[in-house]
Amino acid sequence: MDNLKIILKTGFALLLFMLVGNHLQAQGVSSDTLAALADGQKYDRAIHIMAMLLLGFGFLMVFVRKYGRSALTATFLLVSIAIPVYIFLAGTGAFGNKGSEIDTLILSEFAAASLLITAGAVLGRLKMPQYLLLGLLFVPAYMFNEWITLDNGLGLINAGSFIDTGGSIIIHSFGALFGLGVALSMTTKKESATEIESDFTGDRFSLLGSMVLWIFWPSFCAALVLPSEVVHTAINVVLALSGATLITYFFTTLLRGKIEAADIANASLAGGVAIGSVCNSASYSEAIIIGVVAGALSVTGFALVQSRLQKGLKIIDTCGVSNLHGIPGLFGGLAALVVIKGIDAGAQLSGIGITIVISVIAGWIVGKIISVTGRRRIPYIDSEEFTVDD
Amino acid sequence: MDNLKIILKTGFALLLFMLVGNHLQAQGVSSDTLAALADGQKYDRAIHIMAMLLLGFGFLMVFVRKYGRSALTATFLLVSIAIPVYIFLAGTGAFGNKGSEIDTLILSEFAAASLLITAGAVLGRLKMPQYLLLGLLFVPAYMFNEWITLDNGLGLINAGSFIDTGGSIIIHSFGALFGLGVALSMTTKKESATEIESDFTGDRFSLLGSMVLWIFWPSFCAALVLPSEVVHTAINVVLALSGATLITYFFTTLLRGKIEAADIANASLAGGVAIGSVCNSASYSEAIIIGVVAGALSVTGFALVQSRLQKGLKIIDTCGVSNLHGIPGLFGGLAALVVIKGIDAGAQLSGIGITIVISVIAGWIVGKIISVTGRRRIPYIDSEEFTVDD
């Protein structure tokens, strides 16, 4: 009798369980589908990031005179090399486990973003095949740093103790410092004195690129956070970008007398760079403050250190990535020490320090390797590699 | 024995409940996650709206001659001031409860859209700091009207009885009328006779801005509707936009002899403006009809009232926001009286009337305040505030 009851109850339980399951499936939504829906939202953010990579970074770099086709084509090539190489290397497991398919795609886009930042530092000084070589060599170095700082690679930093959700350090600072490393090893003093002219008719295109980056930046920072953190992260990013945009306007007017459109296009984004590390944990007011400080740092760098007003760029960082990604990224990584209660300060500083060391050294070595394939004193222009009739 | 059974059954129920819950959680999807996923879809629409604000409104305004940098920078600044101010004021509760974090973000974007419409009416007549002042003063007025018409502010209109899902009235008409209020109080007859030249080489950029608005308009209207209404709302918006686009082509040819690209860029969007109020309740055929009528009204306004063909704009509404947002918005709000069965006509008319009164008066006052900080007879051009070398 008791056995019968147990059997009945078990049968009943299974029936009920199937009933609930069927109810959900009747709507075309099984629990497998639920997991797929969660991945589907990551997918949407992955597409947003793709817009940043191509339209955003691509058009932001169109300001260089007679180099528009080259900048856009280089962007296409760098994205097309970085993503497959990252996915292939992730598949080998050489740099730890990168998670599900969608996580791997997003991480590969992060690598492409960091590579595009590096390219911005040497824009106009490489030929197309050299950009490709740069991409091939950059990705393993990037993954090595990612593995050490986030995934306990070599056992140096405990997984989860270095905080850099939106990549202030491992994406932005890494890319900028790697780029400076490349530039340093490839460029003699004479070369660095050669001006790269900027093309002010490209301003509208640069502002277009900047706007695309601004718009989709929340998806960049929220790409891999928990579903419950997406909205708060997004609002923090919007507030940081707003703060940086407003302060950029005030500082560009203050420091230059007039507004420089390139400052607006670039320094406004420093808020997005700097909020990265703490994007999912900061409060609204902390987010705004981080954005304002980052914007101020960035525009000051552009206005005082790098003057496009004086008939061209006289330094080796073509797009000023040190001002947009380098300094604001480091500031963002350090801000985590203040914002996040109970943070492991040692791990945070280690992560930052290791990233600086790896990026500069790897960049310097890669610059030397690329130099073997040819160097140029005068910056390239479209007509050397492209068919042009204008 | 009976007690034992009850205990057993209760235990069994709990077990089963946990089993089902675990089954869902095993997939990484708890019911909390489900709520987060619902918010995540609103998030996607919030990003789409951000694209409309910056790329859409920004580039649609690039047609003004030698004012491209200014138009894009003003767009950046207005968005950066409106969203944080709205979120801050929402946090104070002064204008009622704005709902969850994501709802507040979307509502703040609506405010920014309305502000950009206002700015379109006075584009070229303000300096950058004046745009910022405009934003600061606009947002509280906008929230006051939103509170009264939607959230039973001052007890005037019962919550839910004024129908304006996609903001035909409270976003589009409010912005246009506020802008006219500002223009009226800031502009003398002499000033309004001063032409603002349009730059036809900017047409491709204007069409780009227009396309961005067209593409993402469904997300604007569906931003806050129920998940089950999103798709129908989106299709209604697409049909309304299609109807407006087709009629704009016929009317621009009919009224002007040739096609005016600016008509295509602007009046095609009137369908999106007008479908707003009833976007989630109209049938497909109603949506097309509303779009066609709105497009016809808008293009007639542009072609007959505001003639860019005659070597410049001779009226005070720089971007013709009265033709694109003002009239089509009012038409959309009134269309609800026909489309929605059992609508509270008194509430609907009250909402429209109150919005008209508040927007014009508040705009007029804000115009007077801005005038204190300086006025100009001749429209500004880029070179007065920006570094230019073209």
Added chain:
Amino acid sequence: MDNLKIILKTGFALLLFMLVGNHLQAQGVSSDTLAALADGQKYDRAIHIMAMLLLGFGFLMVFVRKYGRSALTATFLLVSIAIPVYIFLAGTGAFGNKGSEIDTLILSEFAAASLLITAGAVLGRLKMPQYLLLGLLFVPAYMFNEWITLDNGLGLINAGSFIDTGGSIIIHSFGALFGLGVALSMTTKKESATEIESDFTGDRFSLLGSMVLWIFWPSFCAALVLPSEVVHTAINVVLALSGATLITYFFTTLLRGKIEAADIANASLAGGVAIGSVCNSASYSEAIIIGVVAGALSVTGFALVQSRLQKGLKIIDTCGVSNLHGIPGLFGGLAALVVIKGIDAGAQLSGIGITIVISVIAGWIVGKIISVTGRRRIPYIDSEEFTVDD
């Protein structure tokens, strides 16, 4: 007593069922909402496709000299005619059942994409009202082919046995071949010898259009796949596009000596065209190989068959849609024979063959019909239909 137990157990089951239901609903998420969320993700992809239609196809076609306004306006009109006509015809049920509202919207966007491809073949040879007539006549022919190849129309091919998930055949090849049919029937030898000049200053706009297509192509191919297949499909598309982009760079340099920006803008996308048929079933490496082959085929077509370098286009396919959509599409459809295990080869070849026959014949007839409304030997330019002052 037993009856009592049954009643108790039934009541308990209902209670438990409601309990679980309530638990989900307490979070604001019923199972109906879950279905709505699944549709909501399709909605996001529908918006991405809309970006491809307007910004993507529109700006990719801006390269034609003095025809930028016309190309963008034609894009607006073609989308605005195709989507409502498709939705209306789907509602009649004349071409089978097109599924839910969101599925119908996405299918109507596919039709619009195919129509834009057709228009690319005759760009500059039609007046605006002729583009509209083309759209009206194209959509029923497109739906007829869709019905026969996918929905067992006329009982020719079993539903589900012709594999073309992302539309390599029924969208891309159909559109390209339909366009060639129109061009063949409308154009005499003399006319086809008339050059259409390309405008290299439009290159940056063309690259913008190309990037928009590249970015959102994953959503095009994954639009209607199962939720669990979205991510894998997307990655396959990205890999195919990357492969095509890289090979395009090598081949354009090889075949032309210098890089042709138009090759980069166009042939890079051939990977997306060709991966369509097997986008949800290919492995990563298969996806890359398909992309590389498709890119190579496409760039070879552009470089050897269609030479924009020689001061203009001397053939009738204005935008080279045969090189971008025709050949790569057919290759993609045939690739399914190799990639998909156990494919019904007869059905696959039938689907391809039927599509070729219907598209060419229908295009030829439509061309004759349009010819009745007027023909031109010299390509149109903006100033004939548009107000211009540049």
